[in-house]
Amino acid sequence: MYIYDSVQKxxxxxxxxxxxxxxxxVCGPTVYDNAHLGHAKSALVFxxxxxxxxxxxxxxTYARNIxxxxxxxxQKAQKSGKEIKEITDFYTNxxxxxxxxxxxxxxxxxxxxxxxxxxxFKLILKLLKDKHAYKTSHGDIYFDTSSDSQYLQLxxxxxxxxxxxxxxxxxxxxxxxxxxxxxxxxxxxxISFDSPFGKGRPGWHLECSAMIEKHLAKPDKKFAVDxxxxxxxxxxxxxxxxxxxxxxxxxxxxxxxxxxxxxxxxDGEKMSKSLGNSFFLKDxxxxxxxxxxxxxxxxxxxxxxxxxxxxxLLNSKKRxxxxxxxxxxLFGLSFENVKTSFSDxxxxxxxxxxxxxxxxxxxxxxxSHANETLDTAGKHKxxxxxxxxxxxxxxxxxxxxxxxxxxxxxxxxDKQTKEKIQMLIKQRDEAKKARDxxxxxxxxxxxxxxxxxxxxxxxGTFWEKI
RNA sequence: GGUGCCAUCGCCAAGUGGUAAGGCCGCAGCCUGCAAAGCUGCUAUCCCCAGUUCAAAUCUGGGUGGCACCUCCA
Numbered sequence: 001m002y003i004y005d006s007v008q009k010x011x012x013x014x015x016x017x018x019x020x021x022x023x024x025x026v027c028g029p030t031v032y033d034n035a036h037l038g039h040a041k042s043a044l045v046f047x048x049x050x051x052x053x054x055x056x057x058x059x060x061t062y063a064r065n066i067x068x069x070x071x072x073x074x075q076k077a078q079k080s081g082k083e084i085k086e087i088t089d090f091y092t093n094x095x096x097x098x099x100x101x102x103x104x105x106x107x108x109x110x111x112x113x114x115x116x117x118x119x120x121f122k123l124i125l126k127l128l129k130d131k132h133a134y135k136t137s138h139g140d141i142y143f144d145t146s147s148d149s150q151y152l153q154l155x156x157x158x159x160x161x162x163x164x165x166x167x168x169x170x171x172x173x174x175x176x177x178x179x180x181x182x183x184x185x186x187x188x189x190x191i192s193f194d195s196p197f198g199k200g201r202p203g204w205h206l207e208c209s210a211m212i213e214k215h216l217a218k219p220d221k222k223f224a225v226d227x228x229x230x231x232x233x234x235x236x237x238x239x240x241x242x243x244x245x246x247x248x249x250x251x252x253x254x255x256x257x258x259x260x261x262x263x264x265x266x267d268g269e270k271m272s273k274s275l276g277n278s279f280f281l282k283d284x285x286x287x288x289x290x291x292x293x294x295x296x297x298x299x300x301x302x303x304x305x306x307x308x309x310x311x312x313l314l315n316s317k318k319r320x321x322x323x324x325x326x327x328x329x330l331f332g333l334s335f336e337n338v339k340t341s342f343s344d345x346x347x348x349x350x351x352x353x354x355x356x357x358x359x360x361x362x363x364x365x366x367x368s369h370a371n372e373t374l375d376t377a378g379k380h381k382x383x384x385x386x387x388x389x390x391x392x393x394x395x396x397x398x399x400x401x402x403x404x405x406x407x408x409x410x411x412x413x414d415k416q417t418k419e420k421i422q423m424l425i426k427q428r429d430e431a432k433k434a435r436d437x438x439x440x441x442x443x444x445x446x447x448x449x450x451x452x453x454x455x456x457x458x459x460g461t462f463w464e465k466i
Numbered sequence: 467g468g469u470g471c472c473a474u475c476g477c478c479a480a481g482u483g484g485u486a487a488g489g490c491c492g493c494a495g496c497c498u499g500c501a502a503a504g505c506u507g508c509u510a511u512c513c514c515c516a517g518u519u520c521a522a523a524u525c526u527g528g529g530u531g532g533c534a535c536c537u538c539c540a
Contacts, residue, residue, distance in 0.1 A: 009470095027540075035540090042540040072538080157469065157536075180537070204538090231540030232471095241537085261540070263533095270534090299489090300479070305472085305533070312478060315490045322489095325503070357480040361488035371504055375497085437499055444501075455503050462503090 001056050001351040003227070004303065006235065007154050007258040011353055016226045017256060022058045023216045024050065025255070027208060027230035027238065028110070030067040031091035032076055034280045035098055036271060037297070037308055038231065038264045044294060045261040045302040045354070046229050047104040048398070052350045055397045064107040065211050066092055068114050069201060074191050084191060088114075098281045101290030103399040111211040113202070119210035120202045121195055123249045124182050132248040136173040139185030139198055145178040148244045152178075154258075155236035180241050182206050205241035213250065221252060228255035232303075235260055262305040264297075279308065288313065289411040295320040295400055302354055319360065320400060321409075321464075323391070326367050328405035328462070329374060330388055338385045342366050343393040350397060359398070366390055409464040413452075421450055425461050428454075 001014040016022045026046045029039050046064070053060045068088040077084045096106075124141060127133035132147045145151045152158060181203040186192035192199040202210075217224035224246055230239065239258065246254040264271060266279055284293055296316040300306050342362065349358040370387040373380055395402045410418065428443035444454055452463045 029540075030538095038540045040540085045540095070538095155469090155535090178537070233535070233539055236469095236535065237537045238539090263540075265533090303471095304479090307478095312490090315478065319489055322504095329504090355480075357488070361480075364488055368505080372506085375505055432499085435499075441500070453502060456498075456501080457503075464503090 001053070002353050003257050003259060004353045005257045006232075006260040006303075014227075014257065016058065017221050017223060018218075020057070020059060022053050022060045022227065023225040024053070024060060024062045024227045024229065025208070025212050025216060025225045026062070026064045026107075026228075027234055028064040028066055029091075029095055030070045030072065031088045031095065032070060032072040033091065034282050035091075035095050036264075036281060037266070037279045037284065038271060039095075040098070040102060040281050040284075040293065041264045041297050041306060042229075042231050042261050043099055043104050044102060044297050046259075047102075048298060048302075048350075048354055048356075049227075049229070049259070050105060050107070051397050051399065052347070052354065055347055056351060061109070061216060062107040063109040063111060063211065063215055065208060066095075066110055066112045067204070067207060068092070068112050069193075069207070070113075070204065071201075074201075077191065094282065098285060098290075101285055102281075102294045103291055103402060104294075105399075109215050111215055113207045113211075116207065116211050116214055117193060117195070117202065119214040120206050121197075123206060123210050123213065123245060125196065126249045127182065127245065130248065133182055134175065135197070138173075139187075139200065140173075140181055141183040141197060142174055142179040143182050143241065143245060143248075145176050145180075145244065148248050150247060151244050152240060154243045155240045157236060157240075178237075180205055180237065182245070205238055206245060208238075209242045209245045209249070209254070212246070212254065217250070217252065219251075223253050223256040224250070225255050227257045227259060229259040229261070232260040232262055259302075261302045264306045264308055266308045268307055268309075287412075288317075289403075289408065291400065291403060291408070292317045292320060292411075298356055298398075299360065301356060319364070322367050323363070323394065323401040324403075324405045324408050326370055326387065327391055327401055328409075329371070330384055330391075331405060333384055333388060335388050335392065336385055337392070338382075338389045340386050340390055340393075342386075342390045346393065346397065363394060363400075406462075409462075411465055413450075413465055417450055421447060421452055421463055425454070425463065429461060 002011050003014045004011040024046070026042070029035055043064075046062075050060060050062050066088075068084075073084060073087055076087055080087070124133065127143065128135070128141065131144070133141055133143050135141050183195065183197055183200050183202055185198055185200040187199075192201055212224050228239065235258075243254040246252070271279060292313070296313045297306065299316050299319070346359055346362050349355045349362060352358070366387075370383065373383045377383075391401055394400050413421075424443055424447050428440050428447070431437075431440040431443060447454060447463070451466050453466050455462045455464065
């Protein structure tokens, strides 16, 4: 398996620290609002990585955190008068529900910040003891970036001297402008946690380092985890800061490989609430089948920036449709797993830094070949078994084609409409039998007004939502 | 201003030194009562200029254009 390491900026062979075992940590959502398409993209990319690692016979421990301590959450709580937990539980549940619809497998561990406070205290105490952190007169604790000679090497940056002075003069008793809060003390009645340093709240960056130490890190290894992932924007400052804390507080580096997924734009513009084009996943899921979104969001290489637009989504759906039509052609056949060269090729493509394009090309070729053979030699049993196995493999590794074909093609059509369509199809079949093509075409026209396409096959007439 | 990324057919998009994958759209044909679906065939020399090389979309230099990050952010 090969992975592009966005810190070393090269694609290199993936070798885990422990033979056959992989630890993977991905920065998850802050649960103060609904998940948007960018969250979906990130979750999907690492879901694919998770699946591909497992298909390569690795035993994977995959942790994706839930940030449930955050200023935005607190603001929301104060404004709405709700309890913090009420808010974070709501959005955490919504997130899980939506991920489920996207076919995202639950990570092995989903640590929460609120459950990792002890691990955070431990890190802070160690950093204070070793003079990598300092306390201000207000009781805040900062990480001293000048105490880490390797600071900024992860994100390949250097410090701007002028900028540095300006910002430090500005406020906060910070030693260096880049110093970041490990602990923010709270003196009033707002929400806080008790700690060895008094009441306060942890800094965001600390959370991930602490969870990794608590759940994944092994003391005798050079790196805390094998792979650390997240959105491209997290490389700096979030990952830089995480890496610095871990490096200074423990005897290991944070991660052996770093993976960053590209951003999702909408119609060429960055998603943002101020622009009003923020596309919440829950809204997209009302209009599109979760798997269509999964397929579309995964259809471009994970490192590229992704430009979301409806036209591309619909084109992409046509490609997924082909998988389901083939599946439909083989409906009812008993499954029997057969080894094929296709699965090897597919895994090879995916194992090359998740080369999805090469994988989809292989899938399309497999589908065409299967359809061609089924057209000419419909009773080709071996081919049918192989094709079923291939489709099963695609389901397992890519999560495409996991639904029932008929349900897939009827997404978003209510029961009443379905019955109506069935009735019209029945009438049309009768007209066809009577060779009254004028009547049959008129009925087809009527059915079309429901946004439905008809297909006459040897097995009968089927319909698909367009 | 600093740092970095990208530029391949009308659209989406692989390939990163050995002579351009795949999908959508389009055209022709097979199949079909007609369609749809499916199948077959056809469609690009890779932003521009210069260089390195037997060989470059792929490496180097210079342009042009787009984008991201610079301490809220997947």
